[in-house]
Amino acid sequence: MFSANIKSVHNSVKNIAAEHLSKPNKNIHQALMMAEIFKTAEITACTLVSETEKEHMECKAGCSVCCRVNIPVLLPEAIAVKEFIIETKSKSEINTLKIEMEKHLGQIKFMDEEERIFINKKCIFLDDTGRCSIYPVRPLMCRSVTSADASACKDAMSMIALNESIPVPMNIKHKNVMETAFKALAESLKEAGLCDKSREITYSVLHALQH
Template structure:
């Protein structure tokens, strides 16, 4: 049993393109991204048996890998920024927005290896280690599915490069989400939109501090940070 990757790729590409063609605002972009994530999850659910599903060690509240740099497509950043602005009257909004701004400044020039050494958890984790933006989390976050949580934690708890250990991942899940990410980027290109990805906090902060950048994005401008 396994996923028919050719069929998945064709179906996902078509669905993403159709939703993007109808998107005129942040809500439309979120629908497009939800379509990409749903198509991937559906393919995974249909293609793996119970034993394979049991190998996924990731679960709610596990934030072992949430100290990595995450590449976010601009529609993902726009959707998250819009979600945050919808909650600007909530008492938790101000500290979270300030934390995102701080992380954006600090992590802008931090490479992947240094980010791991810093052991700096994502700004979107709450005090329990739960993801505050879980329904909107980027495709690259969704792609990581460790099969051994202890090994995952150990591999990320490094001091020197020579101490690195490999992480056992569900490669099919990573492949399919990588494909979904690529199909979204390709669809953006076809519609003349900025298809680059950026570090998550940096990208979200860009649209938080300048909401007018959303209009620039839909007008086909290259977003400047």
């Protein structure tokens, strides 16, 4: 049953992408495409994960322990974030954000994940309260993380900074759904003759905002 649902996610994402990637005005259609892909992945994950499992998920608004790792995004995901920013921020706020993103990108450009965690360099899209300011359009790889132990997340981040690793209990079914959607999207981009390479979120969204 689980394998069938994963295959269904893969096929659904491919079908959604095929419908949108062939249309003109790619920014709008790719943002709409991502909204459909996010919805499909979230509904599937919600269906597969039991209520008991959901009760054990400790990820919640304001918990940003894991938001220090390098998040890979595909171009349509970056475009979805860009469109969300344009819709929710003023021109002045966007210009300020661009400056902050350029500064942030310069600081993390040559950092590996361990270095970024060690100096506590958090995601540029976290607000002052530790909440995700782009939550409705957060990337699939962000959505894949569902910790069942907040303290384990903190310990894992500390150990990564020391070049060691410890496991973090998370819901594998939810994780597999989001990762499958990501891979299916990448496949669709390649088949459409578009770039299927993922880039770090700060770089990708800044590039989208500048073009």
